[in-house]
Amino acid sequence: MKKQFLLMGLLASSFAMAQKSAPVEKFASVISPKELKAKLSVLAAADMEGRETAMPGQKKAASYIEAFFKKIGLQPGAGEGKYQMPYPVFQDSLSKSEVSLDNRALTFGTDYALNISSLANGNWTVDNIVYAGYGWQDSTHNSYDNLDVKGKWIVVLEGLPKDIKAHPYEIYKSTFNKINIAKKLGVAGIIVVMNHLQNHSAKGLKGNMYIKENKGVATPLLQISDALANKILQTSGKSIEELSVVKTGDYATNLHVELEKITNHLESSNVIGVLPGTDKKGEYVFVTGHYDHLGKRDSVIYFGADDDGSGTTSVMQLAQAFVNAKKKGFGPRRSMIFMTVSGEEKGLFGSEYYSEHPTINLDSASVDLNIDMDGRIDTERKTPDSTNYIYVIGHDKLSSDLQKINEAENNKYTHLVLDYKFDDPKDPNRIYYRSDHYNFAKKGIPILFFYDGMLKADYHQPSDTVDKIDFELMSKRAQMVFYTAWDIANRDAMLVRDIPLN
Ligand SMILES: [Zn+2]
Structure with missing residues (x-):
């Protein structure tokens, strides 16, 4: 044993020498x-x-x-x-999207769009919706104060309350954050009122790629125009900023959402x-x-x-x-x-x-x-x-x-x-x-x-x-x-x- 150790020691030091x-x-x-x-x-x-x-x-x-x-x-x-x-x-793509309000079909790209990061599958009839302002929660703000949103569809505004001074990147990020906040509160569906709808065609709309199949049910997420938001909140002609002072809480509605996606294996x-x-x-x-x-x-x-x-x-x-x-x-x-x-x-x-x-x-x-x-x-x-x-x-x-x-x-x-x-x-x-x-x-x-x-x-x-x-x-x-x-x-x-x- 000893000899072998000695030999190994010699070998190791000759390696070290060589490397030097x-x-x-x-x-x-x-x-x-x-x-x-x-x-x-x-x-x-x-x-x-x-x-x-x-x-x-x-x-x-x-x-x-x-x-x-x-x-x-x-x-x-x-x-x-x-x-x-x-x-x-994996990558999901949209195969069907039908949205109507008061039995009138809405137009993709004008009235509403879909957020590609989360395509959901399903069929929802919504007769009550909760309006939650900016949908923001941090140490200084809580848009959900006194609101019960669990299991309900909500409407929130793009952006942040005016008194939060944020970099444009933070505002962009805030949409992701507010979606996460809403999901944590257990909402059934999320509607974000946008200044500009980003998707102009439903055709071929693809979601983000992912590598782990999501076993959970995706929360449906719609983006809508401010004009459509006015209809849902029973106001007229208000901008997002003006909508931010409209009373939060429950609103009766007649919204129908039908989404279908297929998952592509890549x-x-x-x-x-x-x-x-x-x-x-x-x-x-x-x-x-x-x-x-x-x-x-x-x-x-x-x-x-x-x-x-x-x-x-x-x-x-x-x-x-x-x-x-x-x-x-x-x-x-x-x-x-x-x-x-x-x-x-x-x-x-x-x-x-x-x-x-x-x-x-x-x-x-x-x-x-x-x-x-x-x-x-x-x-x-x-x-x-x-x-x-x-x-x-x-x-x-x-x-x-x-x-x-x-x-x-x-x-x-x-x-x-x-x-x-x-x-x-x-x-x-x-x-x-x-x-x-x-x-x-x-x-x-x-x-x-x-x-x-x-x-x-x-x-x-x-x-x-x-x-x-x-x-x-x-x-x-x-x-x-x-x-x-x-x-x-x-x-x-x-x-x-x-x-x-x-
Ligand atoms: Zn890189």
Whole structure:
């Protein structure tokens, strides 16, 4: 026994020696502006059609990434010898909508519209409706004071009470919030009075995609014009603001709503390539990015060059760097899992699916390094001396090793300013919860998330294109992720998990 221990000890230290003398900078150099640009130009080209989840463009992008993983010699990581891990996606579409008031048929798009986030199925005759003003509840307001809405249909106004000073985004969000408030109160149906009805045609109306079949009954949700609201509330010609002072409570009505939807079964995938480790191959390092984007609307393509073509390209190039190192005899001690996921823009689908159907024991994952946008400069940085940066999110969560390692590698090689702004608990953007790493963090895996901060400018616009990418800066950032991954893959111990996620 002893001898074997001694032998193993010798082996381990010779690995450590080998890693110390590895020409890491040479391996990192393949993460070059030229290589990144070549790949991103394919991923964010027009024929990828914006890579929308479950659509042909996403499938084309998946094939491209798969072919690359195969070509450089990564092993298939999705199980059963496959690189792609398929997962089901559902999407409802409207097949029938008939709404009438006082036996007069209402017109879709003029009188009413449907909120695509929640298509319900059913047939309702409503003879009593509760008007609840703005339908708002917080520490200062309660529109539901003295109202009994359980099991009833309600009418609420779009927007917020005048004395709540809110950013337009907050007002937009408030519709979602008030729907949730109403659902919690147990209403049977929700009608929101809109300033402008957004849907102009019922034909082909599709709901948001989802991956878990909703066993519960969806609450029907209609949007109506202010003219129709006046009819229901027995007023005339009042604007939304004027309606806000109309008495709340029960109103007799004669409303009939009939909705029918069909559920379409679609499919998307994560693309996974593995580079087996050497003496610690039962432990893992994840490098992730999402390859899906928003697709096209009418004929306008949302190219998603930065979001997240840049992260996807970076993951591919990190894989190339690790493969090259292994060919020279410097394979990583831990196994590397390079995974590009889809469904991120729809609600972190791919990473959620993976975290619930993992290909490895997640307790043996040391870290997930996630890149979602690393090719641009955020709009607030105007002087050249301020642009040598990357936002690092998660540095103070789950593991006290994360910051130490990431900073040490960056100080040694890449000298970027690591900006922890988004880790401030007071930051309203809640970035930590908004990309795929969160599904790893939920399972206890320490994560670092690298991000360029592009929330304004061309974020989620058709103008997020390749020509706006700063490839020099992107390569420096991706190299920084590489050095960090290299360290974590080759150090003696896995990262400690010593900080609870809150
Ligand atoms: Zn993204």
